[in-house]
Each structure stands twice: as C-alpha cells, then as structure tokens.
Amino acid sequence: MPRLHWEDFSPGQVIECGSRLLTRAEIVAFAAEYDPQPMHLDEAAARATLFGGLVASGWHSCCVLMRMLSDDFLRDASFMGAPGVEEVKWLAPVRPGENLKVRATVLESRLSPSRPNTGMVKFLFELTGAAGTRLMTLTASLVFERAGNPVMVAADRSAPRPT
Amino acid sequence: MPRLHWEDFSPGQVIECGSRLLTRAEIVAFAAEYDPQPMHLDEAAARATLFGGLVASGWHSCCVLMRMLSDDFLRDASFMGAPGVEEVKWLAPVRPGENLKVRATVLESRLSPSRPNTGMVKFLFELTGAAGTRLMTLTASLVFERAGNPVMVAADRSAPRPT
Numbered sequence: 001m002p003r004l005h006w007e008d009f010s011p012g013q014v015i016e017c018g019s020r021l022l023t024r025a026e027i028v029a030f031a032a033e034y035d036p037q038p039m040h041l042d043e044a045a046a047r048a049t050l051f052g053g054l055v056a057s058g059w060h061s062c063c064v065l066m067r068m069l070s071d072d073f074l075r076d077a078s079f080m081g082a083p084g085v086e087e088v089k090w091l092a093p094v095r096p097g098e099n100l101k102v103r104a105t106v107l108e109s110r111l112s113p114s115r116p117n118t119g120m121v122k123f124l125f126e127l128t129g130a131a132g133t134r135l136m137t138l139t140a141s142l143v144f145e146r147a148g149n150p151v152m153v154a155a156d157r158s159a160p161r162p163t
Numbered sequence: 164m165p166r167l168h169w170e171d172f173s174p175g176q177v178i179e180c181g182s183r184l185l186t187r188a189e190i191v192a193f194a195a196e197y198d199p200q201p202m203h204l205d206e207a208a209a210r211a212t213l214f215g216g217l218v219a220s221g222w223h224s225c226c227v228l229m230r231m232l233s234d235d236f237l238r239d240a241s242f243m244g245a246p247g248v249e250e251v252k253w254l255a256p257v258r259p260g261e262n263l264k265v266r267a268t269v270l271e272s273r274l275s276p277s278r279p280n281t282g283m284v285k286f287l288f289e290l291t292g293a294a295g296t297r298l299m300t301l302t303a304s305l306v307f308e309r310a311g312n313p314v315m316v317a318a319d320r321s322a323p324r325p326t
Contacts, residue, residue, distance in 0.1 A: 034226040036233050037242065050243060058245065059226050063197035066222050070199050079200065080213060081253075082221065088248040 004077035005147035006119030009106050017072035017102040020064060022056060024096035030060040055093040061100075061136045062088060065127050068102045078145035080118060086139040094136075098129045107139070111146075118143050167240035168310040169282030172269050180235035180265040183227060185219060187259035193223040218256040224263075224299045225251060228290050231265045241308035243281060249302040257299070261292045270302070274309075281306050 031040030035057035038045035046054040094100070108122040120141045127136040194203030198220035201208035209217040257263070271285040283304045290299040 034230045036230070037237075037244075039244070057229075058247070059222075059229050063222050063226065066220075067197045067199070074200075081200075081202070084221070084253050085248065085251040087250070090245070090247050 002076060002078040002145070004073060004144070006078070006109070006111075006121065006144040007147050008077075009109055009121040009144070011106050011108060013106040015073055015104040017068050017104060019099055019101045020068055022060075022064060022094060022096065022098050022100055024054065027054060027056045027060060027094075027096055030063070031057050035059055051093055054096055056095075056098075058088070058090040058136070061090065061094050061127055062138065064100060065102055065125055065136070065138060068100070069104065069125070072102075073104070080143040080145060082140055082142050084140070086122075086141070087137075088139075089137045090135075091137065092129075092133060092135050094127075094129070098135075100135070101128045102126065103128065108141075112143070117146050119146055120144075165239060165241040165308070167236060167307070169241070169272070169274075169284065169307040170310050171240075172272055172284040172307070174269050174271055176269040178236055178267040180231050180267060182262055182264045183231055185223075185227060185257060185259065185261050185263055187217065190217060190219045190223060190257075190259055193226070194220050198222055214256055217259055219258075219261075221251070221253040221299070224253065224257050224290055225301065227263060228265055228288055228299070228301060231263070232267065232288070235265075236267070243306040243308060245303055245305050247303070249285075249304070250300075251302075252300045253298075254300065255292075255296060255298050257290075257292070261298070263298070264291050265289065266291065271304075275306070280309050282309055283307075 028041055031037065037057070039049040039051045039055050040057045043054050103126045105124045105126070106121055107124055110120050112118045112120060120143055122139070122141040125138040125140070126134055129135050191204055194200065200220070202212040202214045202218050203209070203220045206217050266289045268287045268289070269284055270287055273283050275281045275283060283306055285302070285304040288301040288303070289297055290301070292298050
C-alpha cells in the first residue's frame with residue numbers, strides 16, 4: 001500500500017532524489033533507438049557539432065529523470081499519472097560520466113475538479129550534475145490518489161492519461 | 164549535405180511524418196527501463212489502474228515522436244538541437260498495436276539573436292492513432308542552420324543545448 005498520498009505534498013516542500021551515473025554506452029544506446037543525431041551517437045561526429053563532443057539526448061535526460069523519481073518517492077506514492085508536461089528547459093549539455101541528481105520542489109497542490117478522490121501536485125524538477133550545476137528543469141503536474149479514498153478501478157476510461 | 168535549412172520552414176507549413184506501429188513488447192521494455200509504473204509494465208496490473216489495461220508511458224510517446232521526426236524531415240535538415248520543450252499534452256492513452264502518425268505544423272520562425280548563422284522554428288507536433296485520433300501534442304522550437312552559413316564548429320561551447 002502506498003505511504004504517500006496527495007495530502008502528503010505541500011507547496012515549498014523539497015525532495016532530493018538520490019543520484020545516477022549516466023554512461024557513454026547508455027547515451028549512445030538511447031540515441032540509436034530514439035534520437036539518432038550525430039552529437040548523441042558518435043564522439044568523432046559529435047566533435048564536429050556545436051557541442052564539441054558527445055552529449056546525451058535531451059529526451060534521455062527526461063527519461064532518466066522519470067526513472068529516478070520512480071525509484072525514489074513515486075514508488076511509495078499513490079501516483080496515477082500526469083496529463084502532460086508544462087515546460088522542459090535543457091540548460092546545459094549532459095556529458096558521459098555525469099553523476100546526475102534530481103531535486104523535486106512542490107509548486108502547487110490542488111484537488112481534481114473531475115475526480116474527487118484524486119489531486120494534482122505541480123512540481124519543479126531540477127536535474128543537476130557535478131557541483132550542483134543545473135542541466136535541465138522540468139515542470140509538470142502529477143496526479144495522486146487522496147488518502148483513504150481508494151481509486152475507482154476502470155470507472156471512467158475516457159479521461160485517463162498516461163504518465 | 165542537408166537539403167533543408169531554416170529558410171525552408173515557414174508558418175502554416177504542414178509536414179506528415181509517416182507511421183510507426185508500437186508493439187506491446189516495446190511498451191513494456193521502455194517502461195522497465197525508464198517509467199516502471201504498473202499501467203505500463205503488466206497487463207493484469209494495468210487492468211487494476213484507471214487505464215483499464217496496458218498503456219505506453221507518455222515519455223515513450225515523446226521518444227517515438229522524436230525518432231519519427233529523425234527518420235523523416237530532420238534527417239535531411241541542418242537540425243542542431245533544441246533549447247527545450249514548451250508543452251506536452253498526453254490527450255489519450257497509447258495502446259499496444261497502435262499505428263502512430265506524426266503531423267508537424269510550423270507555428271513561428273525567427274532568426275537567432277545570439278547566433279546569426281542559425282534560426283529557430285517553432286513546431287506543433289501532433290501524434291495521432293487510428294482514425295486520426297489525437298493522442299499527444301507537443302510544442303517545441305528547433306534550431307536549424309541557415310542556408311549558406313556553415314556552422315562554426317565548437318566556436319562557443321557555453322551555450323549549446325542538447326536535442
């Protein structure tokens with residue numbers, strides 16, 4: 001049973017989500033599958049781009065962030081998905097061997113107008129590298145079940161949205 | 164050499180980007196790596212969620228869209244990356260076996276104030292399924308080299324940003 005529900009998140013709250021090393025092999029494998037641009041695929045080709053060397057796909061950063069959240073507080077939470085993403089900013093290149101960290105800050109919290117047993121929590125997620133350099137920011141509202149309100153299973157299949 | 168440069172994109176222009184079948188195996192493999200929530204991993208577990216069955220991670224939809232763009236007009240273009248994403252809306256679940264299509268519409272085009280040999284093109288990307296149902300919309304500005312203006316290689320490593 002989840003320990004964290006909608007009520008457990010309040011504006012101003014900050015959650016530090018551990019760390020993850022991103023390897024060159026992971027960067028290249030992701031790019032080959034989803035974002036096959038020269039700067040993500042091959043060191044020599046990447047040197048001839050504005051990045052001057054291999055950098056992770058920005059989408060890879062988003063996916064790694066999602067995994068870091070999933071391995072941290074989301075695994076203990078009544079997390080139900082999200083209607084989308086409000087903004088992503090790729091602030092600086094993510095290089096091979098970067099030790100990534102994520103800081104989640106609660107910006108807003110509100111009940112769902114359409115699903116009284118759920119609420120939305122708007123987060124600012126900051127992906128940082130060595131020395132705390134901000135590499136990416138991402139703003140999104142996540143849906144959580146309220147405490148003591150079991151989700152109505154498949155009660156309404158018209159509205160749900162994926163993570 | 165790229166055929167398409169910044170000058171080749173103008174507001175109102177629409178590009179249809181082929182199609183791609185998304186399989187159950189791909190959905191589960193992506194989720195296991197990046198977004199391990201029950202609704203993306205396992206059919207039985209997914210039936211107990213609001214989605215009533217397995218759905219692709221929204222991040223998977225973003226990544227597949229990026230790949231579809233890369234296999235279509237971006238492979239012929241002087242594409243240099245993007246500073247971020249302005250908005251993603253996950254409008255409806257992406258189910259296994261969905262035949263995805265992407266429509267790219269140019270919303271705006273402007274020269275870069277800081278890099279005179281490049282320009283930004285703001286796109287609305289629409290991911291659709293069977294019968295043209297809109298499953299996701301994504302708005303982002305992409306950077307392209309201008310025609311006849313070779314990119315200055317590694318001239319400034321402070322500003323570049325990944326895709």
